[in-house]
Amino acid sequence: MDISDMRRDFESEGLDLDALDANPATQFANWFGHARDAGILEPNALSLGTAGQDGQPNLRTVLLKYFDETGFVFYTNYGSRKAKELEANPRAAMLFPWIALNRQVIVQGRVEKVGKAESLRYFASRPRGSQIGAWVSEQSQVITSRGLLEQKVAEIKQRFHDGEVPLPSFWGGYRVVPERFEFWQGRPSRLHDRFEYLKNEAGWTIQRLQP
Template sequence: MDIGDMRRDFESEGLDRDALNDDPVAQFHHWFEDARQAGILEPNAMSLATTGTDGMPDIRTVLLKYFDQTGFVFYTNYGSRKARELDENPRAALLFPWIGLNRQVRIQGRVEKVSKTESLRYFASRPRGSQIGAWVSEQSKAITSRGLLEQKVAEIRRKFSDGEVPLPSFWGGYRVVPERIEFWQGRPSRLHDRFEYVRQDDGWLIQRLQP
């Protein structure tokens, strides 16, 4: 299969500095709402890139669950591969690929764990099946069969059959505190519009990047 000729021109309106909010989180909120209203499937799906002490980059898709001026929050098992890499190197990159709108957002920053209160609040809002799944999976570890997972599900369902499913001690959230955010708008002939926000002591430096 020859995929070298697979291409399309990005027919979309341009992105000008005057159209950007001075606050990148407010700008992200605007684009996020555009993606949601346009019917983009899972607009909160984001690629999360991490690197441990071995220097090997790692990437996977996770779901953004909350964002505000303090950062962008996702949840996971604290024993997972991503968690181990974040323990070793608490920095990460995020990518939101809103291809249907010819847009993407890239975020880089340091990472910190959210408070237990925040994790508990979100965990309590999850469907019961997802709560049980958090207890069952030793994320990223090898397993010999799916049957073992299903057996563990049955055990956890019995264990918590009489009440609420508590927050596991090994599960919780991370916050990516942005230091750099880029908004990318596809344009014809690959002359895309790119604007980068870089955190400064007194605010954000905004600059246009070449495509």
């Protein structure tokens, strides 16, 4: 299927250095607010890139649950494919594709587990069905039928029917600690504006990249 003629020009205001905040976390918060206010569906959805010892990159969509100057937090099963890759190679890349605004943001850095107390606070805020789902799924493992999942759901519901669902020992959060940001603003004729923040001992260096 030839889809080479699928294209549109990006009509949007430009992005200049003097319009950027010196702190990339603040700049991200500004753009995230714009995406949320624009009504973009799940603006916290991101593509998470990881690679294990074999060097094979993997991608999946996850939801960002918290961010500040210390990093970007998401949650998962510690037995999942992404978790095993992060154990072998604790580095990751995040891509936020806010296409409706002709924008995207890339965040790259090292990855660390969040503390148990932080994971517990978030887990306690989840709907009960999602809490049960965390107990049920051996994420990324092969299963022969959906019926087996549904059977496990019934078992877990029965197990915790008379109380709160506790935090599983095999489930929790990761924080991507940024070392590089890229803010991308689409422009006409593919002459996009791209600015890169690089972490250094003094703080952050900002530089424009060619489109």
